[in-house]
Amino acid sequence: MATDNIGITISNHLLLNQQLTEGATGSYTRLLQALVLACKIIQRDVAKAGLVDILGRAGTVNVQGEEVQKLDELANNTVKRRLSASGEVCGLVSEEEADIIEIPRQYPQGGYVVHFDPLDGSSNIDANVSIGTIFSIYRRVTEPSNDINLQDALQPGLKQVGAGYVIYGSSCILVFSTGQGVNGFTLDPSIGEFLLSHPNIKTPNKGKIYSINEGNYGYWDEPTKNYVDWLKNGYADHKIHYTARYVGSLVADFHRNLLYGGIFLYPADLKDPKKPQGKLRLMCEANPLAYIVEQAGGRASTGKERILEVEPRYIHQRTPLIIGSPDDVRVYEEFVEGKRG
Ligand code: P6P
Numbered sequence: 001m002a003t004d005n006i007g008i009t010i011s012n013h014l015l016l017n018q019q020l021t022e023g024a025t026g027s028y029t030r031l032l033q034a035l036v037l038a039c040k041i042i043q044r045d046v047a048k049a050g051l052v053d054i055l056g057r058a059g060t061v062n063v064q065g066e067e068v069q070k071l072d073e074l075a076n077n078t079v080k081r082r083l084s085a086s087g088e089v090c091g092l093v094s095e096e097e098a099d100i101i102e103i104p105r106q107y108p109q110g111g112y113v114v115h116f117d118p119l120d121g122s123s124n125i126d127a128n129v130s131i132g133t134i135f136s137i138y139r140r141v142t143e144p145s146n147d148i149n150l151q152d153a154l155q156p157g158l159k160q161v162g163a164g165y166v167i168y169g170s171s172c173i174l175v176f177s178t179g180q181g182v183n184g185f186t187l188d189p190s191i192g193e194f195l196l197s198h199p200n201i202k203t204p205n206k207g208k209i210y211s212i213n214e215g216n217y218g219y220w221d222e223p224t225k226n227y228v229d230w231l232k233n234g235y236a237d238h239k240i241h242y243t244a245r246y247v248g249s250l251v252a253d254f255h256r257n258l259l260y261g262g263i264f265l266y267p268a269d270l271k272d273p274k275k276p277q278g279k280l281r282l283m284c285e286a287n288p289l290a291y292i293v294e295q296a297g298g299r300a301s302t303g304k305e306r307i308l309e310v311e312p313r314y315i316h317q318r319t320p321l322i323i324g325s326p327d328d329v330r331v332y333e334e335f336v337e338g339k340r341g
Pocket of ligand 1: 121249
């Protein structure tokens, strides 16, 4: 696939990809184009949020028990509407909604299922901190004539046929993979097009950045405490001074580490008995980012198991997430295995 065409539009990139994919019917391209349109609309709403009455809370609580921001609702409805109208999906699963979202009957039922977090990090919106949209794409596995069911929605991350995220930050960047490497596209608002800006992204094997909420230190297990202590105090024996960076917005922390190298950790913590596996969601956060990072040469695990191999039991399942440069993630795993202490 052509990846050196800096400046090529994402539409041309997708069509080129389709031409190079034997048996491609255009369905997948139309699905991705619907996602791109949804993200452009969300970027428009995020960019003007401070100017119109869409900042702040919507006055409701989502299935995660989190305050819904007005922009959350806007983003969620935008993704649902655009993907449903594409005619390429048979069901959606949103981080904002409890159950599988069925596609309105006026639209064709397509062959894909999409998990998405419409606006991750939204508690940061009012402070103008970077936030993002994350998506994960599967083929349905049940009979096309039937309604979508849990078997279609609960597939391990290894079964993804594509995944990506958009970061609404100093610029708007869409990073995604369909299994042939990772490419980043930057939105040129003057023409309303995403242009290829980061072809064939590869993450460094080892980094110097660690990203974790150290306010949770008291709730971590011993291996996690020992690992972070080693990072901070272990200059003598690993001769790398690590620096701490934590935005508190998953897409921002992940994207920085993807490009610069390093490790992001949201381990299980004992802070909230309702979330013994940690805060992040397997299907709409960990799996898509794990797919991306592995395509970029990185590694993603729970500390004990490869994220993409975790068998989902329910759609809003949470998981510890240790992700980034492979050498850094491997060192953490050695602390968990007791090989380092
Ligand atoms: P904490 C944002 O609310 C989010 O879901 C992710 O974007 C982010 O990585 C994480 O929570 C931050 O959580 O507990 O450190 O504030």
